[in-house]
Amino acid sequence: MKVAVCVKQIPDPASDYSLDPATHNLVRPAEQVLDDTDRYGVEMALQIAEQHEGSVTLVSMGPSGNLQGIRQALAMGADKAVLVDDEELKGSDSLTTAKVLAAAIAREEYDLVIAGTESTDGYSGIVPQQVAALLGIPSLTYATQVDTDGSSVSIRRQTAAGYDEVSASTPVLVSVTAGVVEPRYPTFKGIMQAKQKPVDTVTAGDLGVEASPGQAIRSVQPAPAREAGEKVVDEGEAHLQVVAALEQAKVV
């Protein structure tokens, strides 16, 4: 089974960040990491490829930097990567991102496309569905469990009440939730092999996609500072005050 996985390199969430004063886009350092949520997608893809004698291709859009995030996924075991790095795509909205990713995926042979549900930095949460629509394949979203016999895929889709069982025949896109599988650690050998694996860097033009970000950020306001909460001292009646506060906040 040939699996394509959408993965995003993001700045290390543990390090400081800044916004470009002109474009308001995040300044992307050369050193980036694999988005944590995409580790689940990579692991899922590897497990499926191992069970069904397949291969795993990473597909990514963004500034390549020193490729550490991509190498991280290759070190886990993915076979190769296609990276769309194009200055013109800076600040792309989710639809443009989806067009680019879909065009990159369409050039590959694939039975299954895997994505995360929501990225850690942009988190619009709609890229996967858009990619599926653009490729003209069904999408199975919010998967907490994925099974496949090689020609069809069934998942448990997380819902507020529990889960739905949905399935579709390949080719299909699946977006996986964090925790769907336990991502493996890259092994020492995996890390060393990753540097030999092919990474194909292309531009929007190479894919025949028009490079227009689709959105411009006009201004950015800092989030208001959190205000101190209200302290409830328990003199026997505290539970009533807590319930009242929750009712006022319309959460109960």
Next chain:
Amino acid sequence: MSHFTPEHHQFRRVVREFVEQEINPHVEEWEAAQMMPLHDVFGKMGELGFLGLEYEPEYGGGGADHFFTVVFAEEIGRADHGGIGMATGVQVDMATPSLAKFGTPEQKERFLAPALRGEMVTSIAVTEPDAGSDVAAIRTRAVRDGDEWVINGSKMYITNALQADWMCLLARTSEEGGYEGMSQIIVPTDVPGFEVSRKLDKLGMRASDTGLLTFTDMRVPVENTLGTEGMGFQQQMAQFVIERMWANYSSVGGAERAIRRTADYLRERQVFGKPLIKQQYIQFKLAELTAEVEALKQLNYATAASYQRGGDPTRLATISKWKAGKVTREVADWVLQFHGGIGYMEETWTARYLRDNRLISIGGGADEVMLQVLARMDGLA
């Protein structure tokens, strides 16, 4: 010039995460039990290729350059206790280097390969109740009987002793005395006559099991002798140098983290109406400690680079071992001091850090022994 490639950085990230997820959550339990499940932990490390970094791929090693070991030791040194760093150090850089260097293919197949996979836990057995700093004073004796050594004696303060599947033993195999007539012998711990007489109760490194061993007519095949019979002392001295480098590297990881954690705490802690970090005395002391740790780190990198080029690292490794003991003791003392009362509490990491790091000036050759080695090498003695 940087010694580190992007692959070293990737590897560092993986080890750091491994420590945070597979080690730190268990530290409290292991410390209380005075035991770590080494077969389990080493099994995981083995699968990831951590244990065989520099060893030959033929026996499951990674064929890596020495700076991967530097990264590994620094990161394990950042764990919430010193025990795992010491146990791992024994496995990769204290009990196995002689075997890798002098072992026959059969010996490596039987003992090295399973150690690198993490299936066999190992120990290094040199120190005796009456011979520590003066290794030439050891009395454990192996007498040949046909194809077997019959070994009598005892070994003291042996790390991983209660869990080891084999140990690299230093024993006298002839009557010459002094530095002559010793041999390194691989002892499987299931042979008759091997006994752990006592599990030792320690100030620090509490999760690491340390034993007093007694050998009574213990029988080991002569084919388990490593390298050249009679050259055991010389082989062990070379193995000690590698052992010290491990301790020096891991000290840096622990000390850097300790300073960072302390600065974070001092930014929050309000005393005399402002965060403690605003006190210039504290800033300068932390800067001084940072400078000391950085000096040790650069000394380590110089040692590692020389070793990597095939040079003899003895002199630099000796100097940095002495420095590592000094620096970590100083760091441990000051980070506890700046935490005040809470720093003295068992619930705060500073207490354990102080206890664990006190060992570095004693184990693997005391500070004074390092000075003795240096004085001799430089013609001062």
